[in-house]
Amino acid sequence: MSKPASRILPPTDAAIAEAAALLGAGALVALPTETVYGLAGDATSDLAVAAIFAAKERPQFNPLIAHYPSAGEAARDVTFDEKASELARRFWPGPLTLVLPRRADCRVSLLASAGLDSQAVRVPRHEVAQRLLAKFGKPLAAPSANRSGRISPTQPSHVAEELGERVALILDGGPCKIGIESTVVALLGGGPLLLRPGAVTEEEIEAAIGPIAHAGEGGQPRGPGMLASHYAPDLPLRLDARELREGEALLGFGPLTIGEAKLAINLSPRGDLEEAAAQLFAALRRLDRQGRKQGLTGIAAMPIPERGLGRAINDRLRRAAAPRSGR
Template identity: 40%
Template sequence: MNTKQWIVDDGTDLSTTYPQLSQPAQLLRENEVVAFPTETVYGLGANAFSDEAVRKIYEAKGRPSDNPLIVHIASISKLDEIVQDIPEYAYKLMNEFWPGPLTLILPKKGNKLSTIVTAGLDTVGVRMPNHPVALKLIQEADVPIAAPSANKSGKPSPTHASHVYHDLNGKISGIVDGGATGVGVESTVLDCTTTVPTILRPGGVTKEQLESVIGEVTIDQALLEEGHAPKSPGMKYTHYAPNAPVFVVHGGVSFLQEIIDQYQKEGKKVGVLTTEEHLPLLHAHKVITCGTLTNLQTVAAQLYDVLRKFDEEDIDLILSESFPYDGVGEAIMNRLLKAAGNKVIK
């Protein structure tokens, strides 16, 4: 398969009409698969009404088909086609955070959506991405777009079009290149069908932000304790992993250097993921910075890119410093621990 590429600007000019999007929109209507930028990561899009189209997502990614997908829309008016029984507080969240990195789990309506999208569930995750290119593409396609991250299943999510090309060239019809994404980690997934709204996946909208709008929000037990099956799209299997094994180190910079020294005495080539503040204090085969502790949003934005950079290095393992769980730190640590397969050194 020849994977086409369309280069558009970074989405900062809201008046842009994006004539380049007519062909990828047509491909989506024809049940082909097209990758496109959002404010979180690049998505791998297909017509959410078509079993044929959605199967192509799973085939391209190598993703297990019992893992549901998030449906992307460009207008709240489109909700009525796919969901029902929307609670009033969900509308408050839409008004506050849409377009943006928040996915709402709502009761599915009728049988228009592909059952493959929902993995047979009677609910579906819906969001409106905060990226003009994504919104324009969905509008032009004129169908809701099912879209997980546009990477090979299990690998770090793509924050640049080059990441998508590396993983999926020859496996999908096209890639809309809109430059680097902004938030860097996927959307927060909030279950709106539980008695108390429940975070199934931490992401770009924090628990504190949600509670400032609607009051009490709880966290899925699967995020807090091992042994509970996760219910969110993108949380059922190991994800975000580079080629070398990852270990998350709790205990401060001096302890991290002790662990580095131990592995290097064994002849291991150690890669280290750290922040700009700690770079001068750490010495290993390869040290790569991932934002700053004073602004965890910079860590979120660079995390997947840095994990992919380690694949270009001659290393045996990766040691990552840990991050505070405040705000977006919850999402950062969630993704790091998923990349590490929950391997922690304390």
């Protein structure tokens, strides 16, 4: 376990200035976004991007998202077609990532693109992220601030638990409002592809630009969050549970009708998908930590409706439940 980070600071002007100075010196800073906390580094620096991969213990074939204060700034590094421009107009700033062709003079480290000719870009909505981007003046590579494959952080304490001294400073923006990562759409010719479902739903995307295809998982990932095993707790996760088994903690949704568990968290007793998405990663983290302390052997997740945000929640749960090497 990493040692706790030395400092978690409220996002005062002085803290933002210090964070920007640390980033300029090649250090890593954790920042809040509306989705999850990000582990930020200078996206234009090969060394800083390499430090992100090292801190997360992340496979270097898994691309990183570059964050910008505006679509205009992102357009300096990637090429927008008509559909990409429409998605940016409708959903930026916000929880949507676009994977677009890199420009020949793209400032972002090729390591952040995992050597591909495309780059994932996003304009976050969170006020603290916007302030830091404005102060720093360059794009920030900022994947989720956790070790690779682990549960994404939605509170500053989660970042400290996961990364400790690997991050120089954590800016405290409170709990993330959405709590689930951005939707990822690739527009690289041949029609738009949904690489990862998220807070911007498939229905909203299709209303903006028409039909969108679903990407398979074969080959090298074009965007983040495409590895089969991801967001994983240490305890095995069993999906679509309609009964409890001995030794299982319960991840519930709606009325708890499958029996009483020694340890249970209900993502939304009223069956609200937005509430469930915001609670998901914190709930998984708590069930995993407390369940291991209590000697439990697994986590049973009740079914989540496969509609709207439910698709994104189920995507994360399926990846969290996928077999992992060494498990």
